[in-house]
Amino acid sequence: MSKQLVEKEFTVFPFGPQHPVLPEPLQLRFTVDEERIVDVVPNIGYVHRGIERACELNDYRRNIFLCERICGICNFMHAMTYCESIEMITDAEVPERARYLRTVWAELQRLQSHLLWLGLFADGIGFESLFMQIWRDREIVLELNERTAGHRIHLSTCAIGGTRKDMDHELISRYSSSMEELRNRIDAIAPVFYKDKAVQKKTVGKGILPKSRAVALGAAGPTIRGSGIPQDLRTLSYEAYRELDFEPIVHDGEDAYSRALVRFDEVYQSIDLINRALDQMPKGPILQKNTVFPSGVAINRVEQPRGEVVYYVQGNGTIHLERCRVRTPTLANIPALLEMLMGYEVPDIPTIVLSIDPCMSCTERITYVKGGK
């Protein structure tokens, strides 16, 4: 990454931390040779909140709310992963209905996250009216969230051993009709992504991540699925995915366009998964209360919208946890990003940076890079 710069005078300029296309603060210090990128140094973590330390000081049941607030967009899955880790450590049995409910809500979050990203991506290309339209359609999902749990973004319905809230018949039928409406609206937008020449010209061939390097760089999520590698943790059959047939979506383009297509297809896939899960949901209890303090180690991996999140949770038999380590997907995608950016031109930077779906609040560290030239 850092090369010896001996021959010419290069310009160094910072991209971020505040930038119109970035949803969260990230700084990339670019060294450019006229318009071509020569070197890039990241500076991540403007949102350090000390969450790992706070997890150790808190009661392990309050931590659900703390972990939920690591990220606003993928919040339910953080809470779900944490609850699953504690359930693994204490060997708890989660009721069937609770697993289906969690799956439905996780897919709803994925839907909402991908729609948000599609809007931002459109905005990053310069297609602002598409951005507005997609966010208007995203409101359907947010209103569903509010009806289910009371909040538009943070569901807070996951509990250790199941869920806190249930869905009655009226709500389920509302879900089905909302999914129908959403599908119609996405169908109206689909031709833009699949066929529009302007969109393709801005994104095809940009930010190539070769298949051979993707695994070595440790990338995750749609970033790696856009390079032809079918890695999707939902095939591990946690929660209710075992009963819903699931195949990962893969595109071979290796560029920003194929990553966008992966996410777009996942929108359709999520709608299908939600419909199927609602049809198959069994009746029964939704909570099996946890009865012992956790003592032991669990490593849990769940597919978030941006990739895989790794939770390492260690309990020591008291009310406080010993260690709770969170590795979020964006952190894994950053080395891939740094390699993807090399050799492209400055106007391509927003497209490429957005194509990995940077969610910096997940990284929650402070970094201040000095030197590294």
Added chain:
Amino acid sequence: MDQQQSVSKSNASVEDVRVEKANLYLKLNELKAENARFLTITALDIGNDLEIIYHFERGSHVVNLITRSRKGDPIPSITSFFGAAFIAENEVQDLFNAKFVGLNVNFGGKMLKIEAATETTLLKPAVGEAPTITRFFGRCRDECPAMVNIPKYIRQIAAGDPEGAYNTVAERAPIPAILGRVCVAPCQQGCRQERRENNIQIRLLKRYAADSMSSLRREIERSEPTGKRVAVVGGGPSGITVAYYLGMLGHEVTVFEKARRCGGAMLWGIPKYRLPKDVLQEEISARFDEAGVSLETGVEIKNLDTLFKDGFDAVYVSIGAMKPNRMMVEGEGSPKVLDSMDFLTSVNANNETPDLGDEVIVVGGGNAAIDAARVSKRLGVRDVTVYYRRTETEMPAVLDEIHEAMREGVSFDFLAQPVKIISGERLTLSFQCMIPGEPDSSGRRRPVPLEGAILLREADTLIAAIGNGVEIPPGFGLEVDRRGRLIVDENYATSRKGVWAGGDNVTGPRFVIEAIRDGRKAASDMDKYLGGRGLPEPALDMDELVQKPTNEEKDLDTAKVLVRELDVYYRIKNFEEVELGLNEEEALREAGRCWRCDWNE
């Protein structure tokens, strides 16, 4: 602090591989050849070392490489194999003050800390603002004088374990079957549901637990014999408590009781329709058997020196309050004027049935007066009236008892005090009417005579139930206060070395549960005197995880279970037990209503 790493669990299969720091590169070569994917690095602080776990993904399984490195030693970097690991290694470097050697991109310890930032580190001990975690005993337990672990035994009953509940009660109060019938239950007043008059009927649950035992004699082990001998003078509730606890701790206890049977005020004072005497006998015998206590009845101790000469190492005095107060009224020496203590003893303990005539007047306002009134009713008296010198709301008797007496046909009259008794074929009584005056030291209004207002009444028998005083034989050599009660310190030790005292003869006539509290505290102190460690104090259990219900659960708003009782017209003809207790279904329902106030957050 050495962490014993248990096997990791995961939703895919997990493999833990422990390596030495020196062999790390060999393992990494293998993983790289298998095309493993780097996930992340977790570091743990375990005392003098750092435990570093490298997580990899091979296929769809997780492989953990676990190494240890002493703090301060440099750690070889893995970026030569897995270039993308530099972010995780820099994190560990900053958060744990470690040093990595050979990093491809090294932020030099400044990746996480800016110049002016304070220490952000994950080293132990955890420094930061931890939320306070408080646990309470629960308001019911706070009200109990003996600190019985009420929330725990309610939970045990709700879980279907009445025997465990019985044992929980017996840890602090050795006579659950008796208390389940007679305890005045201040805990029920403390229950948070009392506000809606829907309190948990804790006393009935205790009775259910005791009645569910197939035998009150439990299979329980005593401690090793210590060789010390303890004498208990007086076999009332407080004496029984001391005998049981000291016996279980291994001492050799002998109880000396003046009457023919043990029980004290529970025997002579509490009528049979509240406490059947066979239950009383069975439970006391069971406790004495378990604790290896020997009992000598019909023995009155007049001098403590003889006990010490006989080889006893410590003595506990609990002879109760057995000196009836005099009404100080002209004519009270008449044979038709009975004292409630003698009257109740003859009926309750000796099973006599004196003939009281057709009309009986009871003077007094405490539980003894109510007991005397209800017993008189059962002996066939047509009219029973209770006269009390203050008002109804100031009566010290338990409200439930007063109401039951009213239902059974006992009349009450207030603000009247007897001033003259004329004997003859029947008794003629003059009562002075009173009006409430200024409050006295107890806070209740002192009755003031209303000039010229005299009530004349006729009755066949007058029962005086105005309380008992304490009389200590001078041969004991113990200090008494001006009311004749024994003076003790906070551990119930008297002025004489080796002698403790508790119960009514220290506090005046009080409730059974308070005597039990005195006994247990004194027993703890006596054990320490005899070389032991005393009994454990009530402690908050921080290890038990209690499930608390939310207010949306439907069973919680149900009304309390009404206990079945004998019909009023039937019960006044005999001395059968009035309350019929709870059956299993009712007890489970009642115990399920508990809000678990000793909640573990």
Added chain:
Amino acid sequence: MPKMLKNVLKNLLSKPATVNYPYVKPDPVPGTRGRISFDMARCDQCQDCERLCPSGAIKVFPEEKRVEYDPFRCIYCHLCVENCMQRAIIAEEVSRSPEYEKKKENFED
């Protein structure tokens, strides 16, 4: 081109997707977790809400029979509402309105 026209016309002629807040307030969705208040006549100072609160927004003073609630620390999870056994915490469906300064609220009997 024709497809785009259809979309353009639809967007032009339908009503706006947003509501003219704050002049027009949207109807609250049933079940929204809104602001809370304390009914001190029912509260018996058991401190369950204080121990449950994930962010520590509630402080109970049992001797003074007073509850101090910080609406800016609150995360509106409504755990306290669900777990108060005397039903002393009242939840509304309206969100807290913005304020000029961060003040704590006091509830007294």
